[in-house]
Amino acid sequence: IPTMTDFHNFCVAEKRSGHCAVVDGNLLYVWGGYVTIENNEVYLPSDEVWLYEIDTGLWQMCLMDGEVPSPMSGSCGACVNGVLYIFGGYDDIGYSNQLYCVNLRTKNSIYTWKKVKNFKGQPPTPRDKLSCWVYKDRLIFFGGYGCRKHSELNDFFDVHDATWEGQTFWGWNNDIFVFDTVKKTWFQPAAKGVPPQPRAAHTCAVMGNKGYVFGGRVLQSRKNDLHYLDLDTWSWSGEIKVNGEKPAGRSWHTCTTIADDQLFLFGGLSTESEPLSDGWIFSVKSNEWTQLKHLPKDKPRLWHTACFGKENEVMVFGGSKDDLLYLDTGHCNDLLIFQTQPYSLARLCLDCIGKNAASLQSQLSWLPSRLLQEVMKKITFWAAVRHREKAGNYTLYSEEEEQWYKLN
Template identity: 40%
Template sequence: MQFRCLTEVRILFVRGKSIVTSRYFAFFSRNWEGSIKDTPLLIFLFYLVFDLQADKVTVIYIVFHIHIFFRDVLQVEVTSPPGLSGSTASIHGDDLYLFAGHGRQGNINDLYHFNLRKREWELLSSYKEEYSNPSPRDKAVSWIYNNKFYCFGGFGPPLQGFLSENGKFTSDDSSYPTRGWNNQLLEYDISKKKWVRHLAPGQHMQAAQVRNKVYIFGGRYQMERLNDLHFVEVDNLQWSGRLTTEGNIPEGRSWHSLSALDDGRLFMYGGFNTSCQPLSDAWTLDLLTLQWSQLKHVPGDRPRLWHTACVTPSQEVVIHGGCSNNILDYQVQTVSFDLMTGGELKLVLLQYFPVYRALESQIYRCSL
């Protein structure tokens, strides 16, 4: 393990390769069972490992203490949902909601609920309920607001059945059978346990929620990766249209991460550009002025895509998992990361680092 402390960026590296293909989600808890020496701030890097042949899912919690750089791993094997890729998920309290994805039978539109404390799955809606569920898809984005689960966009078969009149479908000319992009905005009422019908209108785009607005940047459309920015007001489901931003604009990308900071900025990292090159750049967007700024102090030699990121209360961005090379080049071995087998974790500091935080790790290690 190597630890580097710089003036403006702090990164923890745990080196190695992962042989596991995973779907990562990250969230925080201040009062989780089994916390380390009763210390309050824990980050949980939660992800699913899908075994397509055995149709088995393993749920893994990586419990990581930001202050002292100590981690623990909890692994739970479950039987539901089936092996999937490209699902979208959001966490609300102790509950995770997992929607859609692509498996052995193609795209699905199942919605699952997983209780993080009880470690139990519940199937909320299924593809068998054709006339009360949205169309199958993968690579969508989701968020939770006012006890409702929202989903936007995705890639899959043409829209059909329930809500098929909402939104637009554009076919991918290179796919067979026909698959393509949609711009549907979907709402699931968690209390009533049903999808809601709305008359409201990419693939691999990313979203960040700031109070009642959800910002969406980039994504792939046909053979181009976009760099446009939009937001939707969740209270009335009204779209902003394409926003005009200032400064140097990041190049188009998909498979990046987009995180909301407490000071009114968005933080974007990495991704995959139109030339199929993995990216390692980091940007912030001031939501008041819509000014993009590139962070020059973030290392430019560590590309990352298909990763996850979340923000600590100290405004540090934790980047976990993902791949570092062109995953579409099947002649090159994909290099992926996870903390169970070594992997790599980045911790990016976006403000001045208190001295006491630098000392906590050393004090803890000396006490072992």
């Protein structure tokens, strides 16, 4: 049973914002992003990836080799069949439109980056703060803030600034680009309907064959509009007219699919430049947003990541608790875990043993070996949770304990 002497081993990933995170199997992977040191933006090493084991609650850092991307923030990361893809982002040189991939299911935790080079078609223009949908082995990218040449200007781009001498333009995009991971091909579908305004720092989520978009930065405002794209016919829905109250406009938030007909929205930066800690559920059946009343008010997050775990949990990692545009010092490395569905009886029993391991220690040897392995993982998990809660970098929300809150 882990004791206090083991707590020095319970490390946690470094603080960061603008990073990428994905879940594959029993592991949460965190890569990239930046922190602020003495008013300077410092990009975190791109030759390392942090792994969080969901069963045990333990973190570890693994080095990476191969064709390593530049250290960046604002890249778009997504996982397809155990392969992590990273597209775009921003570094000291400027905006990127390069695509990299790494196999997460490699043996012996040897992670080797590959730059995707021998592809067909034309990739998007350089940009960051974009989002994507994963559908039928395809990465479907939407929006983002970046730069274009004069010859690349079109109706899918809102100009924010320009260097006339060099004919370089910066602004927001609302185009759609698809990368087929099987055929290694980029293509731009001819979308129908009315698309969302060009934007960045929005969020995307897939439900069935529909790709949803919510909010983001649009010119001088932050939106709270909801749209979806039919990923089979490439038809835009137009803005969805929801029933009743809806979330405030925001950017740098997350929206996660938690059921066949539900989205979970969390955090972001408001139209008044206030960091947000509110949570909302959107139901497709009722076409309504419902605000979650019992979430903590002292855990605002923006430019964080949110991943759906194997037991219907939303795992929010990192981000900032400050307005990054004015006070860029509040980067976080805590992990907020939101329970979105009731746990199974087996999970509840394992948690009960894990929390009360000291009093049950003499009886653990009675368990079958396979079950004992699962119990030991939960003992480790709850020891790590208690340690990190004391340090302020781990919080869980469910109805199982008084400080937890269930989302549905």
